[in-house]
Amino acid sequence: MKAAILYAPHDMRLALRDDPVLEPGDLILRVKATTICGTDIRVYRGRKTAGIRYPSVIGHEFSGEIIASGGSETYTPGLRVGVCPAIPCGRCTQCLRGLENLCPDLQAIGYEIDGAFAEYIRIPARAVELGNVHVLSDTVTDCDAALIEPFACVLNGQNKVGLQQGDKVVILGAGPIGALHVKLARLRGASRVIVSEPNAARRAAALQAGADVVIDPSAVDLRAAVRSETRGQGANVVICAIGIPSLAAQAVGLAAKGGGISLFAGFSNGELGTLDVNAIHYDELRVTGSFGLSRRDYEDALNMVTDGRIDLRDMVTHRYGLQEVAAAFAMAESGAAMKVAITDV
Ligand SMILES: [Zn+2]
Ligand SMILES: [Zn+2]
Structure with missing residues (x-):
């Protein structure tokens, strides 16, 4: 088969x-759609190396059609499926405590x-047994299904920071992840969604995703702008969708x-940041x-979609065939x- 191999x-x-x-017990899928994640780009640039092998094939946001099934009666050839890429052990203390994403x-x-x-x-038998594979309804497109993984990560982030109905929310960064945070915050009943993003096209995308206000932090004082948009109070939830320590x-x-601050985006290994511990203490x-x-x-996440x-459906702005993978990464x-x-159509 053809594959984009990371050497x-x-x-x-x-x-x-x-x-x-x-x-x-395994399944073999013909890949229908794979979306490029910020993490894929960090892996490509060598900024993320944990769990990465060379040579190997990356890509964890995907959907596919079953073409061969190793014995399952539920998952039969011809079905379209989405797959949760994270397969926990199910036995360790983190798994038993409901923190399977932190399973060592x-x-x-x-x-x-x-x-x-x-x-x-x-798709390994273990993932099939653990319920990582979901048959897709006709209303979910191949690209929608690929986006369930990042959307589920966003859901995890908002659950952890406890974003509630009525909250005023600031999202730092309006790339794809920021846009997904906007959509979910709206659904959860946020009373005000404020997005900070220096790129004008991305600010427009954030408005389209449902933000109330967008701020260009390169043009105005972000703190003052957020205060004025929140009647001087500040935000109940701040989501860092860009992994830069000074932004945190x-x-x-x-x-x-x-309030709560979600450090959603990953930082590079060894990066240290400085936080105002006094504010964390006195403002709880x-x-x-x-x-x-x-x-x-x-x-x-799949149920919501x-x-x-x-x-x-407005999230995917560029599509390429597998043979154009280099151009696709350059665009991302x-x-x-x-x-x-990357799609087959
Ligand atoms: Zn991802
Ligand atoms: Zn585990």
Whole structure:
């Protein structure tokens, strides 16, 4: 089959490799759509190396059609499926405490297991048994299904920071993740959604996604602007959708007393930041991390999209065939796109 093989950081090329081999209980999918994640770009640039093998195939946001099934009666050839890429062990203390995304033995498709920038992908029997595979309804497009994974990560982040109905919310960064945070915050009943983003096209996309106010932090004082948009109070929830330590520090200054700050985006290994610990203490701020997703987050996210409560159809702005994977990554890196998809159509 054809696959985009990551040989080393900055070296990903289309090549032929053996088709995946079906073992008992496995599924083989023909990949229908794979979207490029910010994490894929960090992996490509060598900024994220944990769990990455060379050579390997990355790509963890995908949907596909079953072409071979190793014995399952539920999952039969011809069905379209979405797949939660994170496969927990199910036995460790984190798994038992409902924190399976933090499982030390987590195996993820697109990292430890070959991913979806390829013609075909093997879904291991263990993922099939654990309920990671979901048959898609006709209302969910191939690209929608690929976007369930990042949307589920966003859901995890908002659950961890406790975003509630009536909250005034600030989202720092209006890339694809920021736009998904806007959509979900709206659905959860946020009373005001304020987005800070220096890129004008992305500010427009944030408004389209449902933001009430967009701010250009390169043109105005962000803290003053947020105060004036929140009647001087600050935001109940601040979401950092860009992994820059100085931005996390700024986020603390945007929160209302008793507010929450979600460090949603990943930082580079070894990066340290400085936070105003005095404000965290006296204003009783909560700083929450969030990493990846659980199987439940995936199912919840898929249900919201299947039932039409969240519309993801405007998220994919650029589509490429697998043979154009280099151009697709260049587009995703340029920042001129929202989501970039590799599709077979
Ligand atoms: Zn992702
Ligand atoms: Zn575990």
